[in-house]
Amino acid sequence: MKKINLNSEIEELSPEELDDREQNLLSRAQEVSKMAYAPYSNFQVGAAVLLENGEVLQSSNQENVSFPAGSCAERLLLGYSGANYPDSAPLMLAIVARRAGEEVWAEVSPCGICRQTINESEKRFGKPVTMLILRQNGNILRVKGISELLPLKFNDLNT
Ligand code: THU
Numbered sequence: 750m751k752k753i754n755l756n757s758e759i760e761e762l763s764p765e766e767l768d769d770r771e772q773n774l775l776s777r778a779q780e781v782s783k784m785a786y787a788p789y790s791n792f793q794v795g796a797a798v799l800l801e802n803g804e805v806l807q808s809s810n811q812e813n814v815s816f817p818a819g820s821c822a823e824r825l826l827l828g829y830s831g832a833n834y835p836d837s838a839p840l841m842l843a844i845v846a847r848r849a850g851e852e853v854w855a856e857v858s859p860c861g862i863c864r865q866t867i868n869e870s871e872k873r874f875g876k877p878v879t880m881l882i883l884r885q886n887g888n889i890l891r892v893k894g895i896s897e898l899l900p901l902k903f904n905d906l907n908t
Pocket residue numbers: 787790792793794809810811812819820821822823844857858859860863
């Protein structure tokens with residue numbers, strides 16, 4: 750028997766350490782989180798993506814009374830992006846969340862299905878997606894590519 754240790758490299762930065770492009774992306778995610786439709790969880794998520802063509806798109810989570818029918822902000826956003834900008838790779842994805850009525854930002858991290866969706870974007874466009882994830886302590890996690898969050902991922906039907 751041999752043990753395999755999987756290591757992930759994740760950077761934690763203070764807001765001042767972000768460059769203008771990163772700060773802008775985070776602000777866009779914060780703005781759009783206010784428009785979340787989350788009457789069942791009250792967990793209001795905002796996501797913004799920077800495309801290779803320089804455009805920034807954004808989305809919040811949109812829930813449904815039949816819970817599985819709702820969608821996370823990230824998945825909705827990457828679906829919209831892929832459908833409308835099929836030639837422009839998503840390069841950077843900012844993710845924030847807040848509980849309705851609370852001032853502070855909540856701790857958030859993409860769910861398993863969204864991780865697989867981000868992986869699909871990397872496969873499709875051949876470019877890693879850098880994630881910026883706002884923490885409750887105000888710092889930002891910078892994750893350079895989905896492999897850091899999804900080791901041993903399912904990636905190929907033919908192997
Ligand atoms: N949610 C997201 O939109 N993104 C995440 O990264 C985590 C969870 C949504 C799904 C659901 O509407 C609510 O947050 C509570 O899980």
